[in-house]
């Protein structure tokens with residue numbers, strides 16, 4: 574009985590695959606035999622990929638749309654990524670404005686059977702914490718020059734306009750890591766274990782729907798990781814709540830949800846729309862902020878150049894440590910089999926060191 578069911582399922586899979594493989598037959602059939610005809614799920618960015626793999630285990634073929642080690646802000650899929658989505662059964666993305674390319678790309682796909690899942694659905698979103706934009710608008714316009722003139726206004730007023738701004742802007746960029754164009758809402762929801770649990774639950778529900786035969790398996794994986802996330806949240810709370818300092822100086826403001834959960838405040842070294850380095854005025858502001866607040870640590874990230882952090886560190890006597898936004902893994906992290914949980918543990922260690 575089970576075998577027959579499996580056979581029918583396989584057959585259906587083959588028919589489905591051949592139905593939507595115009596122009597890609599050769600690749601499809603070799604992929605299909607390699608991956609034993611598992612349903613193909615594409616996750617947009619690393620944290621979503623990691624969560625999806627944890628729930629899917631070996632039952633589904635889970636791949637990442639973005640190349641590993643790439644910063645997600647401002648990234649757009651190439652023809653290879655689009656081809657992968659044409660041949661996928663499900664696409665799971667973070668949403669909340671992180672992947673500005675989804676509307677355009679998904680609308681252009683001929684794969685009309687693709688199931689699309691926004692993992693952050695149901696998360697209580699907070700606004701991007703770019704308080705300096707509101708407090709000191711003149712300064713921001715000066716600082717940005719002509720480069721992306723109306724970006725702040727557009728971003729705050731209208732989400733769609735922000736997409737346009739991102740695209741235009743990106744044409745001028747040479748640097749992989751500098752495309753920080755956050756929308757009006759903070760997209761880094763996974764950095765809070767509470768939100769990670771919501772995302773994992775959404776992913777679990779989507780996988781159960783996609784592949785009902787393995788529903789129990791997905792449910793039990795989710796239970797296991799939900800418990801780990803509860804424990805991680807409790808550990809963060811316990812470790813951070815009694816420390817004397819509450820301010821962190823970071824490269825880009827990716828920690829809004831973490832700050833909200835544990836009563837911290839983040840100060841971003843880079844302006845939100847800064848293409849390269851903060852200007853002299855911003856540097857001076859940050860340096861005096863560090864001195865006034867007795868900050869001892871400047872946080873950098875695994876995927877960005879720590880040059881600016883190093884300059885500030887040498888001016889202030891701070892140490893430079895990594896606080897990962899978990900947007901993508903460095904080669905070293907891949908080699909060490911790091912994942913969401915191991916990085917969150919390292920982050921906590923570094924936070925405790927900075928705040929005591």
Ligand SMILES: [Zn+2]
Pocket residue numbers: 646761825826827898900
């Ligand atoms: Zn970010």
